[in-house]
Each structure stands twice: as C-alpha cells, then as structure tokens.
Amino acid sequence: MRFESVPRAGTSRVLEILAPALSLLAGLAAVGLVFLLKGLNPLFALGEIFRSSFGSVFGLTETVTKALPLILVGSGLALTFQAKFWNIGAESQLLLGAVFSTWVGLTWGPSLPGPVIVPLMFLAGFLGGALWGMIPAALKIRLGINEVISTLMLNYIAAELVKFLVVGPWKGASKHGYPYTDDLPAQAILWLFPGTRISPILLVLAPAAAATLTFLIFRTRFGYEVRVIGENREAARYAGIDFFRTSLLFMAVSGGLAGLAGTGELTAIHHHLSYPDTLSAGYGFTAIIVAWLGRLNPLLVMVSGVFLAGIIVGGDAIQMSLGLPAVTVQVFNGIILIFLIMGEFFLRNRIRWVRRTPRHG
Amino acid sequence: MADIVFSILVRTIAAGTPLLLGTLGELITERAGILNLGVEGMMAMGAVTAFIVTFGTGNPWLGMLAAALMGALMASIHAFVSVGLRANQTVSGLALTMMGIGLSGLWGKPFIGKPLAVKMEPLAVPLLEKVPFLGPLLFRRDPYFYMSVVFGLAVWFVMKHTSLGINLRSIGENPRAAESQGVKVRLYKYLAVIVGGMAAGVAGAQLSTAYSKSWIEGMVAGRGWIVIALTIFSLWEAPRAFLGAYLFGGIFVLQYMLQPLGISPNLLAMLPYGTTLMILLGYGFSSGGRRRMHAPAMLGEPYKRGEV
Numbered sequence: 001m002r003f004e005s006v007p008r009a010g011t012s013r014v015l016e017i018l019a020p021a022l023s024l025l026a027g028l029a030a031v032g033l034v035f036l037l038k039g040l041n042p043l044f045a046l047g048e049i050f051r052s053s054f055g056s057v058f059g060l061t062e063t064v065t066k067a068l069p070l071i072l073v074g075s076g077l078a079l080t081f082q083a084k085f086w087n088i089g090a091e092s093q094l095l096l097g098a099v100f101s102t103w104v105g106l107t108w109g110p111s112l113p114g115p116v117i118v119p120l121m122f123l124a125g126f127l128g129g130a131l132w133g134m135i136p137a138a139l140k141i142r143l144g145i146n147e148v149i150s151t152l153m154l155n156y157i158a159a160e161l162v163k164f165l166v167v168g169p170w171k172g173a174s175k176h177g178y179p180y181t182d183d184l185p186a187q188a189i190l191w192l193f194p195g196t197r198i199s200p201i202l203l204v205l206a207p208a209a210a211a212t213l214t215f216l217i218f219r220t221r222f223g224y225e226v227r228v229i230g231e232n233r234e235a236a237r238y239a240g241i242d243f244f245r246t247s248l249l250f251m252a253v254s255g256g257l258a259g260l261a262g263t264g265e266l267t268a269i270h271h272h273l274s275y276p277d278t279l280s281a282g283y284g285f286t287a288i289i290v291a292w293l294g295r296l297n298p299l300l301v302m303v304s305g306v307f308l309a310g311i312i313v314g315g316d317a318i319q320m321s322l323g324l325p326a327v328t329v330q331v332f333n334g335i336i337l338i339f340l341i342m343g344e345f346f347l348r349n350r351i352r353w354v355r356r357t358p359r360h361g
Numbered sequence: 362m363a364d365i366v367f368s369i370l371v372r373t374i375a376a377g378t379p380l381l382l383g384t385l386g387e388l389i390t391e392r393a394g395i396l397n398l399g400v401e402g403m404m405a406m407g408a409v410t411a412f413i414v415t416f417g418t419g420n421p422w423l424g425m426l427a428a429a430l431m432g433a434l435m436a437s438i439h440a441f442v443s444v445g446l447r448a449n450q451t452v453s454g455l456a457l458t459m460m461g462i463g464l465s466g467l468w469g470k471p472f473i474g475k476p477l478a479v480k481m482e483p484l485a486v487p488l489l490e491k492v493p494f495l496g497p498l499l500f501r502r503d504p505y506f507y508m509s510v511v512f513g514l515a516v517w518f519v520m521k522h523t524s525l526g527i528n529l530r531s532i533g534e535n536p537r538a539a540e541s542q543g544v545k546v547r548l549y550k551y552l553a554v555i556v557g558g559m560a561a562g563v564a565g566a567q568l569s570t571a572y573s574k575s576w577i578e579g580m581v582a583g584r585g586w587i588v589i590a591l592t593i594f595s596l597w598e599a600p601r602a603f604l605g606a607y608l609f610g611g612i613f614v615l616q617y618m619l620q621p622l623g624i625s626p627n628l629l630a631m632l633p634y635g636t637t638l639m640i641l642l643g644y645g646f647s648s649g650g651r652r653r654m655h656a657p658a659m660l661g662e663p664y665k666r667g668e669v
C-alpha cells in the first residue's frame with residue numbers, strides 16, 4: 001500500500017487560495033514547534049507576533065511602514081520570477097538605490113526646493129537599482145552565468161561598498177565618528193503622517209507600482225514575453241523573443257523598484273546612509289517570499305506584503321521581549337517558504353491511496 | 362622567507378578545506394541532477410551544531426558527527442521537496458538557506474563569546490610528517506583536511522571508475538534512460554542530496570571547531586554561495602574542485618595579508634565575492650568554458666517516473 005500522486009486536470013479558484021492559506025498555517029505550526037524546542041510557549045510567541053503587528057494602531061502603522069518597501073520589491077520580483085529569472089539580489093539593488101539617492105540628496109539637495117529634489121532622488125534610486133540589476137541579466141544572457149550566484153555575489157559586494165562609504169569617504173562630518181553620512185537637507189526628507197513613519201508619497205507609490213506591474217505582466221506584450229520565457233524557453237526562442245533585451249528590461253524594472261524602496265527607506269525613515277542591515281530589514285530576501293506567497297501576481301503581493309511586514313514587526317517585538325537574535329525572522333521566512341512550495345504540489349496534484357503497486361512499463 | 366610561504370600555505374589549506382568539502386558535496390548532488398542552493402544554510406547549521414555538541418561534550422569528533430547528521434537532516438528536507446514533491450529546487454534551496462541562517466542564529470546565541478575549551482587539534486601522520494617541507498605542511502594538519510582529501514579522491518574514483526558513479530552521472534544527464542537501465546533514479550537522487558548535505562554540515566563544523574573555536578553569528582559569511590560557484594568552476598569534476606577550493610582559500614588569506622597595507626577592510630572583504638564573479642566571467646568569455654558550464658543536462662529539472 002502506498003501513496004500515488006495524480007496531476008489535477010485544472011485548479012479551481014478556491015483551491016488557488018486554499019492551498020497557500022493551508023501551507024501558511026502549516027508553516028506557522030512548524031514555527032511554533034521551533035519555539036517549543038527553544039522552551040517557549042508557541043501559542044504565546046505566535047500570538048505575541050500577531051498582537052504586536054496587527055493588534056494595535058501603532059503596530060498597524062509600523063506594519064504598513066514595512067509593507068511598503070516589501071510591496072515595491074515584491075512586485076518587481078514577481079516580474080522576474082515569472083520569467084524564472086531568480087533575482088536574489090533585490091537587497092543590493094535596494095542599497096544601490098539608497099546610495100544613488102544619498103549622493104543626489106547631499107549634492108543637490110541644499111540648493112534645490114523639495115518638489116524638485118525629492119523626485120530627483122527617487123529617479124536616482126530607480127536608476128541605481130536598475131543599473132545594479134541589469135548586470136546579472138547581461139551576465140546571464142550574454143555569458144551564461146547563473147543569476148543566483150551573480151546576484152548574491154553582488155549583494156555581498158554592495159553591502160561592503162555601503163560600509164566602505166559610510167566609514168570612509170562619505171562619513172558625515174556632523175556624526176561624531178558614527179558610521180553614517182550627514183543627514184539629508186530638510187527639503188529632501190519626506191513628510192510623514194503625524195505619529196507614524198508612513199509617508200503619503202510611499203503610501204501611494206507602492207500600490208501604484210503593484211498595479212502598474214500587474215498591468216505590465218498580464219496585459220502587455222512585454223509581460224507576455226516574460227511569461228513565455230518562464231514557461232517555455234524553447235517556445236520563446238522559436239517565437240523570436242529577444243532574451244537579451246527582455247531580460248535587461250525586466251531586471252531594470254525589478255532592480256529599479258527595489259531602488260525606489262531604498263530611496264523610501266532613506267528619505268522617510270533614516271535620513272542618512274548607514275550600515276546595510278540598518279538601512280534594510282532584509283527586505284530584498286523577505287520579498288522573495290512576498291512574491292511567492294502572492295503567486296507572482298503584484299495585486300496579491302500587496303496582501304502578502306502586509307502579512308510578511310506583520311511578521312517582521314512581530315518578529316522585532318518578540319526579539320526584544322524574549323531576547324531572540326535578529327535572524328529569528330529568517331526562521332519564519334525559510335519555514336513559510338518551504339511550506340508554500342510544498343503546498344503547490346498539492347495544488348497541482350491529487351493524492352490517492354494505492355492498495356497494491358501497479359506494475360510500471 | 363620559507364617560513365612565510367609555509368605559513369601562507371598552511372592558512373590557505375585551512376581556509377580551503379571547508380570550501381573543498383562543500384564543493385565535493387554539491388558536486389555529487391548536482392551530478393544527480395539536483396541543485397541545492399541550501400549549502401549556506403546547511404553549513405551554518407553544521408557549524409552551530411558542531412559547536413554546541415563540542416561545547417557540551419568536550420569531544421570535537423562528536424561535534425563533527427552531529428554536524429554531519431544535521432547536514433543530512435537539512436538536505437533530506439530539500440530532497441523530499443525537490444525529488445519527492447518535484448517542487449522548485451531554486452526556491453526550496455533558498456528556503457533551506459534562510460532556515461539554516463535563522464535557526465543557527467537562534468540556537469547559537471547563548472554561545473556567542475564563549476570559546477571552546479578543546480577544538481579539533483592537528484594530528485600528525487607517523488613517518489610522512491618527517492618528509493622535509495611537505496611533511497609538516499600536509500601531514501600535521503587537522504582531521505578535517507585529511508578527510509576532505511580522502512573524500513575528494515574517493516569522489517574522483519567513484520565518478521570515473523565505478524558503476525555507482527556512472528549511474529549517478531547518467532541520472533543527471535538522462536534520468537529516463539537510466540531508469541530504463543534499471544537504475545533506481547529516486548533513490549540515487551535522495552542519497553546524493555543527503556551525502557551533499559553531510560559534506561556541507563562537516564564543512565560548517567570545520568569552521569566552528571577547527572578553523573576557529575568560537576561561534577559567531579553569520580560566520581559562514583557567504584562560503585556556501587562560493588561553494589555553489591566553485592561547483593560550476595569545478596565543471597563537476599573532483600580534481601578541479603581541489604584547485605578551486607585552495608585558490609579561494611588563498612584569497613581568504615590574501616585578504617588578511619593585505620590589511621596591514623592600509624587598504625580599507627571593506628574593499629578587501631569584497632575580494633572573494635569579486636573573484637567569484639571574475640572567474641565566472643572568465644568562463645563566460647571563453648567559448649569552451651561557456652559550453653562546459655552547462656552540465657549536467659537535467660540539473661534542476663524535476664523528474665517523474667514514467668512521464669513522457
């Protein structure tokens with residue numbers, strides 16, 4: 001007697017939602033097990049996570065604050081993942097966006113009015129992320145270099161570059177030896193809703209980006225080409241799709257969106273460039289799960305982005321109250337991701353019992 | 362002068378050993394057609410497990426054993442997801458890395474700043490250690506080094522000269538043909554992934570109980586990813602894995618040697634990652650290298666028995 005899997009003829013809408021939802025629950029149960037092994041009450045710890053992220057007005061505003069960069073980055077990743085291009089480098093594309101914006105803000109900020117300098121900084125952020133993102137695309141298409149490795153190596157390099165800048169040439173004169181650049185001038189800093197860290201500009205920008213990306217992926221010729229590359233490379237080749245141009249373009253968009261997230265973190269939250277792990281709470285990596293949980297659809301990414309932002313906020317909270325290290329969030333991320341891809345198997349296949357093994361061949 | 366060369370070589374070997382172990386493991390895994398991007402996480406878990414067990418028992422051998430088991434356990438998750446469920450190997454490997462980095466940080470936190478009382482000490486090989494220069498260099502090292510070399514030679518021999526190796530390679534190239542020859546494809550795949558995980562676990566153990574004797578969060582520091590790149594560099598052959606591992610071991614040493622010259626430590630820290638890209642670039646620009654980068658044919662493709 002054994003199990004056998006049979007591919008489903010088609011998937012229903014209900015199942016499309018149910019499979020990731022159940023995977024998520026199973027994943028949370030597994031996270032609870034980790035807490036249990038650590039000698040913590042899993043229900044208390046999990047409850048604490050969601051209470052601190054969704055259970056109060058302050059928690060909710062923090063969750064939204066962190067959801068915005070996740071939605072920006074996650075929408076871009078949904079695009080490249082549609083092409084099965086594994087951009088693991090969003091973290092460094094975000095950093096490069098912040099680096100470019102910092103330069104623009106510190107150089108031109110003092111002499112330009114807010115309505116000019118802020119858009120310029122966002123433009124620079126997009127450019128920085130896009131350029132950094134196009135490198136692995138070019139390397140893959142022209143030279144056959146695996147993008148997972150190149151994007152990861154670029155992550156390490158960009159992180160060291162930022163550290164180099166903030167302790168070296170860009171170290172702020174006003175910062176008394178701390179590894180920060182000087183603060184951006186006041187007109188280059190975003191206005192926030194009082195009592196929150198939410199900027200109205202980002203609150204509009206992130207959903208707008210997700211909506212645009214949804215249109216781009218599902219309603220344009222470019223998006224169609226991206227999906228064909230992902231589903232069937234051979235067919236894409238026969239159809240005459242220009243891999244080089246398309247890959248450069250989708251990585252420019254994906255990297256650019258991550259860059260915008262970097263600009264947002266810089267101008268709304270930090271006001272200066274600082275150490276990489278201060279600038280980004282691992283958004284580039286968490287956004288991988290955001291994109292996956294959102295089934296590579298930027299509209300759903302808005303939902304999954306809020307959910308995972310909640311986990312980051314709740315993770316931060318229990319880190320402090322229970323004395324856990326910052327990497328604990330990675331445990332959640334890894335476990336949830338693995339359960340999500342397991343769930344997809346059950347979405348695509350039916351499981352049935354077979355009493356006696358049928359002979360093959 | 363000879364002293365300096367000797368000490369550079371010793372440190373190169375020590376830095377290259379975990380890379381060699383990891384690369385050989387990933388090479389076996391990928392030969393069976395499975396891409397495991399979880400090496401960084403498996404190494405982190407191996408490092409923390411070996412450290413905790415050694416800390417608790419005072420026996421670094423038990424630490425090594427525990428790290429191997431932990432690596433196997435982590436790898437079997439990947440094997441189940443990618444072989445059993447035929448799910449996306451890239452995402453599964455990434456998830457494994459996230460989990461490994463997170464769990465190792467979580468479990469290792471109480472041990473930060475507490476060095477081991479005993480670490481894995483060098484073990485002299487009788488007689489051979491008396492050979493001038495080579496003796497002290499190659500035969501007064503710690504057991505991890507000997508193990509990695511023996512493992513490398515074994516991988517080379519098995520791949521080239523045994524039916525086990527030929528079966529494994531055929532699975533990565535054409536699983537359907539292998540199956541029709543009576544090879545148990547899924548069993549081979551499971552075992553290859555698990556052996557790869559054990560090697561990664563032991564590589565991590567080397568870092569925390571031999572290379573150094575303390576646990577530092579994030580101490581694997583991208584070595585797992587360099588291993589993935591080295592596997593490509595090796596062209597999936599054991600002899601080139603030696604070359605790549607010691608080359609990178611040398612780069613890690615170079616990084617420390619250049620520090621007194623006043624170069625920014627942050628720029629020096631880019632060296633291994635930049636070199637990884639440079640090497641892949643070198644392959645990419647030579648047409649021969651580019652063609653050879655594409656083995657094994659079915660790497661990363663899920664395989665289902667009887668499917669056409």
